[in-house]
Amino acid sequence: MKIKTHAVYYLLVFNIVIAFADYVPTDSILLDCGSTTDTVDVDGRKWIGDSNTAFGLPAGGSVTATAEFQDPSLPSQSPYMTARVFHSPITYNFPVSPKTRHWLRLHFYPAPYAGLVPDDAYFDVESSNGHTLLRNFSAYVTAQALTQAFIVREFSLGLIKGGVLEITFRPSDKRESGYAFVNGIEVVSMPEIYGAPAALVGFADQTVEVAGSALQTMYRLNVGGGYVGARNDTGLSRTWYDDSPYIFGAGFGVTYLADPKVKIRPPSGNSDAGYAPADVYGTARSMGPDSRVNMNYNMTWLFQVDANFTYIVRLHFCELQLSKINQRVFDIYINNQTAQESADVLAWSDARGVPVVKDYATYVPGDQLLVALHPSDATRPEYYDAILNGLELFKINDTSGNLAGPNPSPSPMLLAAEAREPEPGFRKSSRRAHVIGGAAGGAAAAVGIAFAICFAVYQRKRRVLGSESAGTSGWLPLYGGGNSTTTTGTSKSNASSHLSSLAVSLCRHFSIAEIKQGTRNFDESLVIGVGGFGKVYRGDIDGGTTRVAVKRSNPSSEQGVNEFQTEIEMLSKLRHRHLVSLIGYCEENGEMILVYDYMAHGTLREHLYNKGNNNPPLSWKQRLEICIGAARGLHYLHTGAKYTIIHRDVKTTNILLDEKWVAKVSDFGLSKTGPTLNNQNHVSTVVKGSFGYLDPEYFRRQQLTDKSDVYSFGVVLFEVLCARPALNPSLAKEQVSLADWALHCQRKGALEEIMDPFLKGKIGPECMRKFAETAEKCLSDHGIERPAMGDVLWNLEFALQLQEGFESGGGKIVEGTNVAVDDANGSVGGGSEASEESDGLNSSAVFSQLINPKGR
Numbered sequence: 001m002k003i004k005t006h007a008v009y010y011l012l013v014f015n016i017v018i019a020f021a022d023y024v025p026t027d028s029i030l031l032d033c034g035s036t037t038d039t040v041d042v043d044g045r046k047w048i049g050d051s052n053t054a055f056g057l058p059a060g061g062s063v064t065a066t067a068e069f070q071d072p073s074l075p076s077q078s079p080y081m082t083a084r085v086f087h088s089p090i091t092y093n094f095p096v097s098p099k100t101r102h103w104l105r106l107h108f109y110p111a112p113y114a115g116l117v118p119d120d121a122y123f124d125v126e127s128s129n130g131h132t133l134l135r136n137f138s139a140y141v142t143a144q145a146l147t148q149a150f151i152v153r154e155f156s157l158g159l160i161k162g163g164v165l166e167i168t169f170r171p172s173d174k175r176e177s178g179y180a181f182v183n184g185i186e187v188v189s190m191p192e193i194y195g196a197p198a199a200l201v202g203f204a205d206q207t208v209e210v211a212g213s214a215l216q217t218m219y220r221l222n223v224g225g226g227y228v229g230a231r232n233d234t235g236l237s238r239t240w241y242d243d244s245p246y247i248f249g250a251g252f253g254v255t256y257l258a259d260p261k262v263k264i265r266p267p268s269g270n271s272d273a274g275y276a277p278a279d280v281y282g283t284a285r286s287m288g289p290d291s292r293v294n295m296n297y298n299m300t301w302l303f304q305v306d307a308n309f310t311y312i313v314r315l316h317f318c319e320l321q322l323s324k325i326n327q328r329v330f331d332i333y334i335n336n337q338t339a340q341e342s343a344d345v346l347a348w349s350d351a352r353g354v355p356v357v358k359d360y361a362t363y364v365p366g367d368q369l370l371v372a373l374h375p376s377d378a379t380r381p382e383y384y385d386a387i388l389n390g391l392e393l394f395k396i397n398d399t400s401g402n403l404a405g406p407n408p409s410p411s412p413m414l415l416a417a418e419a420r421e422p423e424p425g426f427r428k429s430s431r432r433a434h435v436i437g438g439a440a441g442g443a444a445a446a447v448g449i450a451f452a453i454c455f456a457v458y459q460r461k462r463r464v465l466g467s468e469s470a471g472t473s474g475w476l477p478l479y480g481g482g483n484s485t486t487t488t489g490t491s492k493s494n495a496s497s498h499l500s501s502l503a504v505s506l507c508r509h510f511s512i513a514e515i516k517q518g519t520r521n522f523d524e525s526l527v528i529g530v531g532g533f534g535k536v537y538r539g540d541i542d543g544g545t546t547r548v549a550v551k552r553s554n555p556s557s558e559q560g561v562n563e564f565q566t567e568i569e570m571l572s573k574l575r576h577r578h579l580v581s582l583i584g585y586c587e588e589n590g591e592m593i594l595v596y597d598y599m600a601h602g603t604l605r606e607h608l609y610n611k612g613n614n615n616p617p618l619s620w621k622q623r624l625e626i627c628i629g630a631a632r633g634l635h636y637l638h639t640g641a642k643y644t645i646i647h648r649d650v651k652t653t654n655i656l657l658d659e660k661w662v663a664k665v666s667d668f669g670l671s672k673t674g675p676t677l678n679n680q681n682h683v684s685t686v687v688k689g690s691f692g693y694l695d696p697e698y699f700r701r702q703q704l705t706d707k708s709d710v711y712s713f714g715v716v717l718f719e720v721l722c723a724r725p726a727l728n729p730s731l732a733k734e735q736v737s738l739a740d741w742a743l744h745c746q747r748k749g750a751l752e753e754i755m756d757p758f759l760k761g762k763i764g765p766e767c768m769r770k771f772a773e774t775a776e777k778c779l780s781d782h783g784i785e786r787p788a789m790g791d792v793l794w795n796l797e798f799a800l801q802l803q804e805g806f807e808s809g810g811g812k813i814v815e816g817t818n819v820a821v822d823d824a825n826g827s828v829g830g831g832s833e834a835s836e837e838s839d840g841l842n843s844s845a846v847f848s849q850l851i852n853p854k855g856r
């Protein structure tokens with residue numbers, strides 16, 4: 001479609017920048033229930049106390065109450081510190097613009113209020129259009145099952161009649177102790193963003209109209225990106241979360257950011273389509289650069305849902321890299337049925353940077369919903385790949401007007417843990433006693449449960465070791481619980497039960513309180529990195545005297561639990577100048593947190609080519625020294641420890657730089673202990689690691705050796721020389737993979753043409769030859785042809801000598817003197833002095849004096 005006019009159109013659109021015009025709601029009521037004063041939340045939004053403006057609440061029948069303690073993971077006091085408590089059915093009457101769709105957001109913080117027991121609150125919530133929004137709902141049970149401190153339920157109510165929205169709270173437990181409560185209510189008008197009918201999956205030409213219906217937001221994800229708060233939305237005050245916890249299986253694909261030159265803008269004249277904010281379109285996840293790999297897997301997200309409802313899956317697309325149709329074409333599956341064949345984002349949008357929203361409806365008889373993308377070859381596109389930028393999942397009311405599902409049941413793991421050995425305070429009876437007796441009792445019980453979950457996961461992982469591609473567990477947070485987990489309190493650490501005593505003795509244990517204090521309660525502004533495992537925060541400990549990096553694993557990822565343990569076990573025993581040091585860990589409230597040395601200069605990658613930061617380019621000598629440091633760290637992993645340790649994920653973002661530019665290898669989450677003395681010479685394993693750096697042999701045969709790290713390191717060497725990413729899908733096909741392209745150029749003798757222009761003329765020709773040769777050997781197709789890490793190190797040392805000779809304008813250097821690599825003999829087990837770099841000197845300096853006395 002429109003192939004002929006494409007180029008012209010492209011130019012045209014690119015010169016017109018249409019800004020996102022934010023929607024301004026006509027009605028906006030933010031009610032802080034049970035409060036007598038108006039308050040302001042962290043986002044600067046003003047909440048009015050409902051005691052002042054009763055919205056039709058009858059006198060009597062409800063009471064105001066204040067939570068007896070504040071959970072530190074609550075985002076702000078308002079609206080969570082006060083509640084309105086109902087012992088009989090009570091209705092709020094909100095005056096609203098007629099015939100207009102409205103958001104209704106209900107906020108619940110299940111805590112002891114005025115001596116009431118949190119798990120006695122089971123209630124229904126109904127709205128005036130005859131919709132049941134919640135039925136026999138327990139905020140307490142829900143929060144526990146999702147390990148969240150508070151619950152937000154977002155509904156969208158269509159076409160409210162009569163200019164009044166009635167919301168009724170009705171205790172469903174008829175006993176005297178039963179009650180209903182609510183902490184906050186938002187009633188905000190919105191455009192009719194569900195106006196376009198959604199295609200019904202599996203029924204060609206059938207659509208589902210939802211204009212009059214009520215919907216509940218189940219999930220809202222910024223695919224390939226992080227949290228985007230209500231304040232950064234397009235006036236619709238929606239909150240967007242990271243999608244990685246919902247990815248099913250090991251196929252994470254690759255994520256990327258829009259080039260700043262690409263202007264993201266919605267098509268004009270379509271303000272009601274429910275476009276996401278530009279921040280959401282500016283990040284994406286695609287499958288990766290290797291067609292062969294992509295054809296063999298589905299990029300899949302898995303969601304827990306309520307059974308027997310119809311759902312709208314809203315997919316947000318925005319092409320950020322390509323500019324022609326039939327370049328990236330893919331099929332979309334929803335619950336194993338084809339929802340869309342041959343999706344081509346550019347054919348829909350006509351231009352790069354222009355978003356597209358597509359709605360698909362499907363009835364779900366079970367409790368899971370899978371969304372999967374797979375490249376289509378029906379149209380023989382240029383790349384076998386798929387892309388997604390955002391995803392929303394909405395539940396539609398059923399024919400009886402009901403929208404309520406059951407309370408989530410505790411996961412089987414939780415039940416198993418309970419059957420095995422209840423923690424003190426775990427049983428309902430004793431929990432009740434605690435709650436009545438003291439404010440923090442309920443929280444302590446929740447901690448017990450969260451802990452039990454964690455423990456159960458460990459147990460399970462141990463049994464199924466090896467089958468690491470297992471999917472997600474049943475206790476992922478549903479939409480709207482905020483980014484924090486579980487309620488608080490103090491709990492003893494149980495870490496010794498699943499970590500070796502050695503690891504425990506080598507490594508400091510932090511309390512969650514210390515961690516929260518050090519990271520200002522996981523302040524988003526302190527995030528210095530995000531990955532599949534969760535987020536990394538900058539923090540300060542010991543009264544602000546020590547700066548650290550705090551890696552908070554996503555508690556919903558089972559893989560995370562496993563890797564958490566691996567990392568503590570590995571890192572606590574490995575101490576080396578060129579490995580990032582683990583300071584300690586925190587395992588409390590179901591949190592898995594690792595505390596590392598802070599690396600002031602961040603990742604190697606951001607000093608090579610990350611546009612948009614102000615880092616001056618590194619000199620060639622600096623780059624060589626960094627490569628040598630990293631090679632030394634890897635060499636130590638391979639040979640210095642008792643067992644060969646294979647890193648498995650060597651890349652420029654896993655090479656960190658401290659304040660003195662010393663390179664340190666990080667991220668052992670994927671590490672595997674390699675072959676030992678026995679006859680076995682590889683580790684058979686599920687393929688992990690990062691696209692662009694993956695050893696082709698490992699990929700083909702799923703056999704992991706230390707040479708897989710050598711391959712990845714070869715890619716790093718070329719990345720350092722060429723200052724471009726290992727994968728750049730926006731380039732011509734043959735250039736996408738740096739490994740292939742650099743090898744091709746090296747073999748043609750044309751490497752100079754693709755090297756970092758900044759380095760032109762600054763690398764000695766002999767040094768260049770040595771370096772390129774080394775990198776090329778690392779990328780040999782077969783592991784057996786690749787050098788060992790020690791050889792790589794030696795060659796890089798030599799290249800540095802050649803460079804120093806070149807820079808000082810003389811000094812003939814003789815190759816061939818073999819220099820022992822002295823720091824490879826460290827021992828495992830306790831950060832013994834021997835495993836530190838023993839001479840305390842930079843050994844390239846020593847080397848330089850030995851071989852080239854003129855050099856310095």
Ligand SMILES: *[C@@H]1O[C@H](CO)[C@@H](O)[C@H](O)[C@H]1NC(C)=O
Nearest residue numbers: 122135136137172173174407
């Ligand atoms: C509400 O749920 C609780 C716990 O699941 C159950 O015991 C109770 O019978 C339910 N009440 C009603 C009215 O359905």
Ligand SMILES: *[C@@H]1O[C@H](CO)[C@@H](O)[C@H](O)[C@H]1NC(C)=O
Nearest residue numbers: 226227228229231232233279
């Ligand atoms: C959100 O908005 C704030 C203030 O407008 C801005 O500082 C911040 O960078 C934005 N966040 C994102 C993810 O764009």
Ligand SMILES: *[C@@H]1O[C@H](CO)[C@@H](O)[C@H](O)[C@H]1NC(C)=O
Nearest residue numbers: 306307308309365366367406
């Ligand atoms: C869904 O509907 C089926 C068939 O009507 C029924 O057997 C099943 O119990 C329902 N599931 C839930 C969770 O309501």
Ligand SMILES: *[C@@H]1O[C@H](CO)[C@@H](O)[C@H](O)[C@H]1NC(C)=O
Nearest residue numbers: 334335336337366368369370
């Ligand atoms: C989809 O297919 C997979 C594998 O064939 C199966 O395990 C899963 O249960 C199916 N899911 C649904 C919702 O049909």
Ligand SMILES: *[C@@H]1O[C@H](CO)[C@@H](O)[C@H](O)[C@H]1NC(C)=O
Nearest residue numbers: 296297298333336337372374
């Ligand atoms: C992708 O998902 C579809 C639908 O469930 C299935 O038919 C297909 O076999 C899957 N492809 C791969 C490579 O897993």
Ligand SMILES: *[C@@H]1O[C@H](CO)[C@@H](O)[C@H](O)[C@H]1NC(C)=O
Nearest residue numbers: 129213214396397398399401
């Ligand atoms: C939702 O409820 C309304 C009644 O308020 C009804 O007209 C509509 O058909 C229901 N939606 C569905 C999908 O059943």
